[in-house]
């Protein structure tokens with residue numbers, strides 16, 4: 001197989017289309033799907049040699065690696081500007097691998113409180129069982145990070161933009177605080193996408209994606225990826241991930257590899273529509289707030305625009321009149337679907353208090369800024385005018401509209 005190593009001068013959009021390609025002897029244009037668990041050896045000696053040390057394009061078993069998965073890893077690493085990547089079965093397998101592979105009993109971690117529910121479960125419930133101490137802070141409060149990080153803090157963990165109320169964390173400032181204490185910076189970068197932000201350039205050591213979101217972007221398969229230095233990926237993540245079974249399926253890798261060809265176009269189009277919708281809804285009589293990092297009314301708009309090229313593809317809306325009003329709006333939408341994924345080509349809306357964040361107490365939800373009237377809108381690829389018309393018609397059903 002021929003390895004087409006990316007030219008270092010290629011821009012991210014070019015890398016997202018060509019990086020990592022491995023062509024078989026047939027010279028196929030579209031990447032091959034190697035739907036195989038195992039690989040054959042020419043001789044007993046060749047098998048022995050590969051188990052002693054597999055070369056960069058030599059495979060043993062798909063739980064350890066697979067050529068299609070490897071193409072996805074190389075392509076996303078090139079797009080992100082990371083030395084290497086390890087692909088996993090889901091975003092949570094990536095978060096779990098990154099944290100568990102690097103931590104041991106006695107270590108300390110500082111994490112932002114506003115986290116995806118399953119990430120919070122790992123940090124709050126699982127890691128402490130194995131003797132890892134975790135301190136939670138308000139991720140937007142730099143003094144809180146300063147007070148929590150100490151010598152012996154092994155890592156800090158946060159989402160660059162939090163779910164669902166879109167708080168923006170100052171990556172460079174948190175990285176300075178963490179690095180001064182010798183801690184690694186791990187960023188769950190789903191909301192900023194691989195398109196809008198140079199997360200490693202801002203100071204992250206490890207970047208994680210749920211590829212289920214914008215990378216697939218078409219609602220088909222689960223996937224995840226951990227990105228970082230070659231040393232960290234191959235010496236810390238790979239041994240943990242390959243022995244604990246969180247490998248990405250070659251079929252999903254093939255879907256996601258093709259998705260990377262369009263992720264830049266899709267995210268930019270979705271973000272442009274999100275900005276138009278946020279502007280169109282800002283000040284609507286039925287809404288107490290429209291939260292979108294790309295709006296100048298967002299409390300961290302300046303930081304968001306310094307860190308990211310665009311405001312992202314997700315908008316939080318606070319409907320006046322609490323849950324009943326929020327439900328009335330959801331049920332009146334005709335185009336936008338009620339579901340809980342995000343980053344999809346189809347616009348999707350969620351009521352976090354009764355779905356994704358249902359298990360939290362009211363106080364915990366309040367601490368995260370989630371009220372009974374909060375809706376999270378993931379903007380898709382439909383025509384912006386159609387989406388705005390659907391939202392306007394549905395908001396007219398809300399009690400505050402009159």
Ligand SMILES: *Cc1c(COP(=O)(O)O)cnc(C)c1O
Nearest residue numbers: 090091092116188190210212223
């Ligand atoms: C969805 C999501 C995850 C988990 O990803 P899965 O692919 O569903 O396992 C982790 N972090 C964030 C921020 C997410 O949005």
